[in-house]
Amino acid sequence: MLKNLLSMSGMNVLKSGLQFAMTVMMTYFAAPAEFGLVTFSLPFVGFIALLTDLGMSSAMVQRRTLDRDEAGAAITLICAIGLVCAVILAAIAAPLASGLDMEGLGSVLATLSISVVLSIAALGPRAVLERHLRYQTVATVEIVAVVVSVITCVAGAFLGWGVWALVSYYVVVQVVRSAAFAIIARRDVRLNFQWSRVRSILTFGGWVLASNLLNFAGRAVGNLLIGGAVGAAAVGLYGLAYQIMILPLMVITWPGSGVLMATLSRQAVTGSLKQRNEIICGVLSLTAAVVFPSMLYLSFGADYLFTAFFPAKWTGIIPLVGLMAIAGAAQSITAYSGAMLLSRGKAQLQFWVSTANSLSTIVAFVVGLRFGLIGIIKIYLAVTLIVSIATMLITSWETNLPVANLVRALAPATVATILGLIAANRAMEIPASPASAWLLGTTAYIVTIAICYLLFHRQLVRSLLGLRDLELSKERVPAT
Structure with a gap:
C-alpha cells in the first residue's frame, strides 16, 4: 500500500x-x-x-x-x-x-x-x-x-x-x-x-454522485458568489488563494483517498477490524505530519513570500492565503472520511455527511458576502473547522474507529505545529528587517517541528512501516 x-x-x-x-x-x-x-x-x-x-x-x-x-x-x-x-x-x-x-x-x-x-x-x-x-x-x-x-x-x-x-x-x-x-x-x-448491465453500478454510484455533487457545490460556490457579487478581479485573487489551499488535497489526500478506498475494499474480504483501523490511522498520521506544518507555515510566512516574489498587483492575496491555509490543513484530514465510509458500503451516510458539509459552506459564503472578501474567508474558516471536527467524529463512530486512536494519530503533527508557531512568533518579535524576521521565524519553526517529530519518531515510524508491509492481492477483471 x-x-x-x-x-x-x-x-x-x-x-x-x-x-x-x-x-x-x-x-x-x-x-x-x-x-x-x-x-x-x-x-x-x-x-x-x-x-x-x-x-x-x-x-x-x-x-x-x-x-x-x-x-x-x-x-x-x-x-x-x-x-x-x-x-x-x-x-x-x-x-x-x-x-x-x-x-x-x-x-x-x-x-x-x-x-x-x-x-x-x-x-x-x-x-x-x-x-x-x-x-x-x-x-x-x-x-x-x-x-x-x-x-x-x-x-x-x-x-x-x-x-x-x-x-x-x-x-x-x-x-x-x-x-x-x-x-x-x-x-x-x-x-x-x-x-442495462450497469444497473447495480448505478445504484451504488447514485449515492456517490449525490455526495460528489454536494462536495463540488461546497467548493465551487465561492467562485460563483464572489465572481457574481464582487467581480472578476476578486474571484481571481480568491481563485489563486484557493489553489494554494487545496494543494495538500491535490498532492496527498485526494490520491491517498483513492488508494485508501481501493485498499480497504480489498482488505474487507479477509482482513480484521484492527488491521483496518491501523491502515486508516497510519494514513491520517502521515498525512497530518506533512500537511499541518507546511500549510500552517503560511499563516506567518505568506506575507514576506508574496511581497518578495509576486507582482504588486497580487498583494491583495496575502491575508487570504494565511486564513485559507488553515482550512486546507483541516480539509486534508476530513476528506478521507469519504473513502472510509464508502469502503464500508455506507454510501447513503456519505451523502448526508456531504450534504451537511456543503450546505454549511454555502451558508458561510452567503452570510459573508456582506462583510467583503476577507469577511467571507474568516467565516468560511470558522465553519470549516467546526464541520471538520464533526465529520471526523461521525465517521469515526460509524466505521468503528475509536476516537482515541484518531486523536493519537493526529497528535504528533498537531503538537509539533502548535509549538512551531509559538516559536516562530517569538523569534519574529526580535527587531529586524522583514527578510531577517522571516528567516528567524522560519528557522525557529523548522527546528521546533523537527525536535517534536524526533520525540514522536516511534509512532511515525510505526505508521510508515505498517503501510509498507501491507500487501494485498491485485484482482484481475474476469474475461467473458
Missing part, C-alpha cells in the same frame, strides 16, 4: 509543483481579471464531469467483481452523457457571459467544454486501472499529461497568447490523459452499449 501511496503522492507533488510554478509565471502575463475568467469557468467544467460520471467510476473501484462488458458499458454511458452536456455548456456560454457582463467569458467557457468531453472519457479507463491497484501506471500517465500541458502553456505565454495559454493547459492535459488511459486499459474493457 505504501508503494501505491508514494506513487500517487509523488505524482501529485510533481504535478502540483509544475502547476503552481506555471500559475506563478502566469501572474506576470495575465491580470487578476483574466485569471478570474478561467477560475469562474472551471466550476462549470467540473460540475459536468461529476454529473456525467454518475458516481460510476468510484463504484467500479469499490465493486468486488467487474467484467469487461460491465466496464465497457459504463464507459460508453459516461461518454455519451458527457458529450451531450458539453454541447449544452458550449451553447449557453455566450448568453451566460452577456448576463454576467464578463467580457471574454463566453469564448473561454466554450473552449473549456472540449476539455469536459476528454476528461469524462478518461474516467472509466482510469477507474479500471485503480481497481487493479495499478497506481504507478496511473501516476506515470498523469505526470506525462501535466508536463506536456505545462510546456504548452509556458510556450503560449511567451508567444503572447495571454489567457489562452492558461486555457490551453486544461485542454491539452485532458487530450493526453484520455488517449493514454484508453490505450493502457483497452484489454480490460470491451466497449458496448448494453447499458
Whole structure:
C-alpha cells in the first residue's frame, strides 16, 4: 500500500509543483481579471464531469467483481452523457457571459467544454486501472499529461497568447490523459452499449454522485458568489488563494483517498477490524505530519513570500492565503472520511455527511458576502473547522474507529505545529528587517517541528512501516 501511496503522492507533488510554478509565471502575463475568467469557468467544467460520471467510476473501484462488458458499458454511458452536456455548456456560454457582463467569458467557457468531453472519457479507463491497484501506471500517465500541458502553456505565454495559454493547459492535459488511459486499459474493457448491465453500478454510484455533487457545490460556490457579487478581479485573487489551499488535497489526500478506498475494499474480504483501523490511522498520521506544518507555515510566512516574489498587483492575496491555509490543513484530514465510509458500503451516510458539509459552506459564503472578501474567508474558516471536527467524529463512530486512536494519530503533527508557531512568533518579535524576521521565524519553526517529530519518531515510524508491509492481492477483471 505504501508503494501505491508514494506513487500517487509523488505524482501529485510533481504535478502540483509544475502547476503552481506555471500559475506563478502566469501572474506576470495575465491580470487578476483574466485569471478570474478561467477560475469562474472551471466550476462549470467540473460540475459536468461529476454529473456525467454518475458516481460510476468510484463504484467500479469499490465493486468486488467487474467484467469487461460491465466496464465497457459504463464507459460508453459516461461518454455519451458527457458529450451531450458539453454541447449544452458550449451553447449557453455566450448568453451566460452577456448576463454576467464578463467580457471574454463566453469564448473561454466554450473552449473549456472540449476539455469536459476528454476528461469524462478518461474516467472509466482510469477507474479500471485503480481497481487493479495499478497506481504507478496511473501516476506515470498523469505526470506525462501535466508536463506536456505545462510546456504548452509556458510556450503560449511567451508567444503572447495571454489567457489562452492558461486555457490551453486544461485542454491539452485532458487530450493526453484520455488517449493514454484508453490505450493502457483497452484489454480490460470491451466497449458496448448494453447499458442495462450497469444497473447495480448505478445504484451504488447514485449515492456517490449525490455526495460528489454536494462536495463540488461546497467548493465551487465561492467562485460563483464572489465572481457574481464582487467581480472578476476578486474571484481571481480568491481563485489563486484557493489553489494554494487545496494543494495538500491535490498532492496527498485526494490520491491517498483513492488508494485508501481501493485498499480497504480489498482488505474487507479477509482482513480484521484492527488491521483496518491501523491502515486508516497510519494514513491520517502521515498525512497530518506533512500537511499541518507546511500549510500552517503560511499563516506567518505568506506575507514576506508574496511581497518578495509576486507582482504588486497580487498583494491583495496575502491575508487570504494565511486564513485559507488553515482550512486546507483541516480539509486534508476530513476528506478521507469519504473513502472510509464508502469502503464500508455506507454510501447513503456519505451523502448526508456531504450534504451537511456543503450546505454549511454555502451558508458561510452567503452570510459573508456582506462583510467583503476577507469577511467571507474568516467565516468560511470558522465553519470549516467546526464541520471538520464533526465529520471526523461521525465517521469515526460509524466505521468503528475509536476516537482515541484518531486523536493519537493526529497528535504528533498537531503538537509539533502548535509549538512551531509559538516559536516562530517569538523569534519574529526580535527587531529586524522583514527578510531577517522571516528567516528567524522560519528557522525557529523548522527546528521546533523537527525536535517534536524526533520525540514522536516511534509512532511515525510505526505508521510508515505498517503501510509498507501491507500487501494485498491485485484482482484481475474476469474475461467473458
